[in-house]
Amino acid sequence: MKIWTPVLVLTLSAGLTACDDDDTEIVEISPQLASAQLVGTVHNYRDRWNPYSELNNMTRIDASGDQFTATYTLSPEGGRAGDGIYAIRFFTEHELDQVYKHDLTSPNRLVTGDQHTLGNNIVFQVAEAGDYTITFDPMDQSFTISPEVTLITEISSMQVNGFAYDEEGTEERVVDGRTLPAEVWDETRVEHDMSANGDGSFSKVMPLSATGGHEGNGVYQILFSANHIADFAFGAINNRPGELSGGNGYNSKVGLVEEASLVFRVDTDGDYTITVDPTTATYHIEPAVEVLNDEITSYQVNGSVVANAWDPTDDAHQMTQQDDGSWVLTVPLATDGGDAGNGSYVMNFSSNQSWSLDSTGAAGVWGRALHALPQESNILFKVNETGDHVIRLWPETNRFEITPAVTPLLTVESLRLVGSMSEWNANDPAFNMSTADGKLFYIDVALTAGDEHWYKYTANDASWGMVFADYNYDGYRELTLHGDPAAFNLMVETDGTYRFWANVHTGEYGVTLLD
Template sequence: MKIWTPVLALTLSFGLTACDDDDTEVVEISPQFSSAQLVGTLHDYRDRWNPFSEQNNMTRVHASGDLFTATYSLSPTGGRAGDGVYAIRFFTDHELSQVYKHELTAPGHLLTGEQQALGNNIVFQVSELADYTISFDPVGQTFTISPEVALITEISSMQVNGFAYPNEGSEERVIDGRTMPAEVWDETRNEHNMTANGDGTFSKTMPLTVDGGHEGNGVYQILFSANHIADFAFAAVNNRPGELSGGNGYNSKVGLVEEASLVFQVEHDSDYTITVDPASATYHIDPSVAVFNDGIVSYQVNGSAVSNPWDPTDDAHQMQQEDDGSWSLTVPLATDGGDASNGSYVINFSANKSWSLDSTGAGGVWGKALHALPQESNILFKVNETGDHTIRLWPDSNRFEITPEVTPLLTVASLRLVGSMSEWNANDPSFNMSTPDGKYFYIDIDLTAGDEHWYKYTANDAAWGMVFADYNYDGYRELSLHGDPAAFNMQVETDGTYRFWANVDSGDYGITLLN
């Protein structure tokens, strides 16, 4: 059921100090926050959920206050599913820990700090095409949307999504012109529905096996959605077994290292009943399973900075815990090392020697780690001197550093087409792409009818350090930096010159026959 809630009134408060009976001095209030960010599905670019992106900044209403606004054109046919339903949340000062989520039992009020896990994304539906102004008060922890919208706060159904359906597909699909998530992650499928128990909880009994799961080893990775809305969702909280964190859908799971998919391993074939209580943000599985996020006991460095780069079980990847709560690993790096032999290296972090808990990478700000998919990228940098370098991660505060100092490669300075037409040589400069603005890149290539080609895009002359393709599962037709998505495929039907193009800001891409 959708709850229609009137837009809340905003009150601006200013401190006044009486000087005498006749005069009153207005005392300026110093802002507590330097900036505020609005993230979510009302954005049409790749960084829609990234709190580090300057694109997501709101406008401060008054120089001395902490009220922020942003205005967007929203449509009844817009949003993630094209039905006018949007999902958003707020951050302050580009800090992952300073997140603000909706308190569903108090529409218009936000939860932050230790309470944020009990909140969810602000989910609402618009009924007319209009410009909507969203206001955010981080001090009072309130928000408003004008004109009036339908805030969706009541949970009428819940779904289990993820690698728990052996007969469902794990590739994106195009249905009626819309890119849909892979079936296993598709929150709209009735087969994913849980049963309402009458006490506010929801349950689903599923046959799970020791040779099932994504990699056939009995390890399962799932998330929960509400009302068939992908970003009205819940993930698990690492180190606190049985607890969930709201606002973490497949695409909106952007933020804290300790919040990830619910990952567990079954020890015998059986029917397992998964029960969720959205009000208390808790879950239970019966019979019991080995939950991966009942405590992170180790972190690893992966990538070209270590041997056997992408195997987190390799001893060479293991970090050591320090007294200050950080984890560190010292590795030798060289100015002529890395995949491209030019001193460029790529790394990310994993937990508990497993990819199932997802990786931790960069979100566009050096030194700040982002745990998410498919928005976060690997950490790409260039060393300034040959010698031992110490890589350090503070998971509690989502920070990392590398000493001695290295040169971060955060933005896309160049893009290269790599594929069967270049014999997969990621270091071939003849396939460098041109760009008029640093966002749109293109290259023109003569191709012959009947040929079939596979390709990806790589950035910053760093071989396979930063790779763009379309992620397999998320349901967005756009470029992604996460993981190792499948290469694009094209069938050449006509002799001619073909323009391969990609927009690294919006994520759009395509091929155009020029003649």
């Protein structure tokens, strides 16, 4: 006799378990997956790499099965760099730790679970424009792309990118009408190339200084790319010295709190040799440096919920570790508090009191933490009652909570133009923008020839809690909520009415003279 019973299986394949009863077997059946997500550069909107976004959901092929599909129009002139090269990966159930990456040793195989760090993004090139169908089978850990494309799996070169080049530019550039990353993050620069060692590893000798780095304090932040492709990349794994995780490009980080850019501090000027072995996903730096990823010993809460809002070294920001692995901070909040005085607060998390290890923020789903600049935003919410609130972060499961319950502000309900034309008053309703669909916002403003204006956009009537501008480094001409990017600049050449417009879905923005 066989008894079929649904049992939760922690792996993604069905198993068979024998009972003591001689004529009875219990066959374990994996519960059907609720959803699968495909993220990457096949998408043309801001949330292209966000596994929490419903926009990235795939379609189930068979109602009774766990195979998924999605079709995209791709082109030899498309992709991140306009060269027909695309990068993608998969998730299931909108869970960061259920990520599926390419097993580079096998054409259509995927790695997940503990092995995901050894995989990378699926990187491929199309030769002809057309519709391409991508299928994903999480049970079999496989994928297909049809019509056939060229999968890029061989690593012929590697680059060091990031804040390790004190003489290079740190602002995006526009060349032939195309936005390129800041020089320090430009994976196409030959100056970033490493040398092949003949054993599969690559090395680069770099002059580093105790007064160099992004903030002039000897702290350097880098990522590694392969084949001059930004999303064919490797980042560091916090609390695992010397180990890297594939698929972590500047724009395509997986989002796990435990993964970040490789961050280290030098205290002596000199030449340092950085060596990477992509086959084992490991790195080494000689002479030895202080690697800030090696041990995460603290977490901080930053933002308007604490004093001295954006200084992670302040004592008021420090969280305390609990027996269950969570980190906790209790803060007093009020219904008439926050930057706008209406109970709206903004926050994010940092580790080791350093911004260089990147911040942990929100991803559009309340309670889920995302650590993947420039996709994540600050966490914005409104309190329902005045009093002490407990903020709790679980780094290992990428979750947070606030008690008593607050009202999350997850979507853009309103947008406001803030800048020199409004004397930088982030609370002036006269500069509220109009929208017909909740995506494209606009406002018409009369301006005078010869004037110069600087501006940004703020959302949800939360003062500076949620700010849109164009990120300084990423190489996309699009709006982002991450960090504190520079304000837009406008030189007014003609008297008239100017329409400022911003699409919070695609990230497009601009100013149009109407008269």
